[in-house]
Amino acid sequence: MSFRFLDPGPLIDGELELVAPHPRWIDPLLEACTHPLSIDDPSAQATTRARVTEFLKNAPLGHQPADPKRGWVPSYHFWMRLHAAPNPPPVPIAGGITLRVGTNRELEMYAGNIGYGVYPPARGHRYAERAARLLLNLAHSHGLKRLWITCNPDNAASRRTCERLGCELADVVQVPAGHPLYLRGDREKCRYWLDL
DSSP: OOOOOOOOOOOOOOOOEEOOOOOOHHHHOOOOOSGGGGTOOOHHOOOHHHHHHHHHHSSGGEEEOBGGTTOOOOEEEEEEEEEEEESSSSSSSHHHHHHSSSOOHHHIIOOOOOOEEEEGGGSSOOOOHHHHHHHHHHHHHTOOEEEEEEOOOOOOOHHHHHHHTTOOEEEEOOOOOHHHHHHHHEEEEEEEEOOO
């Protein structure tokens, strides 16, 4: 049975709106990545026009199909767009969030169903928590009963996000040597779960 991406409708919480990745948002995204506060952020440094263009080609409108050979389930990607009201935001795109629809060992142990990142100039406004809440109905619409969210043990902000969402800490696991996350420098993952 083939997977069908759903239209989630408007995903808005105050000045925060989740938008489907699109070429019209590339310049605002790059503006957030080149902000002076983003200079030392690894994800911002890795974001280039060429990489974003390639991503848009592989995941049109943020819809990334499954890749069973790699253990990837279908995924929705969104960018966290900030509106100017009531105050001008520090950057137009606060970060990104992904909803991975499915379940497998990789998701439960290391990747999680929800992954998010907020650029340094937009931190401190609970955008990750608010964005994750906006995706809960979409996850439920796909029949997901339990969501997994993982983060590094030293990422206090992400751990607080999980706790504010009402997630429960399952455990902390070692990332196996040779795993892509290990090669990126991650050695452990906190595994949080949330029942819908």
